[in-house]
Amino acid sequence: NAGVMQNPRHLVRRRGQEARLRCSPVKGHSHVYWYRQLPEEGLKFMVYLQKENIIDESGMPKERFSAEFPKEGPSILRIQQVVRGDSAAYFCASSPTGPSGANVLTFGAGSRLTVL
Amino acid sequence: SQELEQSPQSLIVQEGKNLTINCTSSKTLYGLYWYKQKYGEGLIFLMMLQKGGEEKSHEKITAKLDEKKQQSSLHITASQPSHAGIYLCGADGYNTDKLIFGTGTRLQVFP
Numbered sequence: 297n298a299g300v301m302q303n304p305r306h307l308v309r310r311r312g313q314e315a316r317l318r319c320s321p322v323k324g325h326s327h328v329y330w331y332r333q334l335p336e337e338g339l340k341f342m343v344y345l346q347k348e349n350i351i352d353e354s355g356m357p358k359e360r361f362s363a364e365f366p367k368e369g370p371s372i373l374r375i376q377q378v379v380r381g382d383s384a385a386y387f388c389a390s391s392p393t394g395p396s397g398a399n400v401l402t403f404g405a406g407s408r409l410t411v412l
Numbered sequence: 413s414q415e416l417e418q419s420p421q422s423l424i425v426q427e428g429k430n431l432t433i434n435c436t437s438s439k440t441l442y443g444l445y446w447y448k449q450k451y452g453e454g455l456i457f458l459m460m461l462q463k464g465g466e467e468k469s470h471e472k473i474t475a476k477l478d479e480k481k482q483q484s485s486l487h488i489t490a491s492q493p494s495h496a497g498i499y500l501c502g503a504d505g506y507n508t509d510k511l512i513f514g515t516g517t518r519l520q521v522f523p
Contacts, residue, residue, distance in 0.1 A: 338515035403455040
């Protein structure tokens with residue numbers, strides 16, 4: 297039973313390009329979370345999704361960032377027109393259940409975005 | 413909104429020494445989670461605490477949640493180089509749908 301798979305592990309983009317980060321949750325998990333970790337900072341919540349629904353996007357920047365979790369396929373975090381400040385590690389996590397009870401998340405290894 | 417503060421921010425200890433990392437919440441905790449992150453990697457779940465006064469141990473790591481459920485400590489006994497990494501506490505509050513995390517404590521253990 298594979299864990300959370302993220303790809304690419306490393307991504308380099310020039311300013312103005314688009315970045316697409318993919319996350320395949322643990323098999324059977326229908327809840328996906330995206331976090332961002334800036335250099336020397338903690339994990340910041342970005343968005344929480346269930347299949348085909350965005351539940352909480354309170355941590356997402358208002359512009360250029362979007363996320364989806366389609367019925368089929370991985371969850372995608374998309375960053376349009378990247379800027380140097382977007383350089384960070386982006387972590388995906390999944391869980392089998394929603395927010396009630398023991399909310400133990402399984403994390404992926406992260407995708408490290410570098411914007412030149 | 414709930415905030416978590418960890419102390420110390422960084423810690424350098426000699427192998428074999430004991431150490432404690434603290435996590436303080438601005439609000440009552442309904443679930444407190446400890447994760448470890450190895451440098452450049454993802455997070456590994458360590459322990460979860462839910463009840464006031466609860467204490468859990470795994471190998472040489474012990475975590476406690478105070479009676480008021482606003483502070484947790486992580487204690488490592490006889491530290492080893494394999495304990496090195498970033499320790500993060502995470503919390504979910506009442507009627508929330510996400511985990512928030514503290515800023516982390518960076519631990520280095522030298523021989």
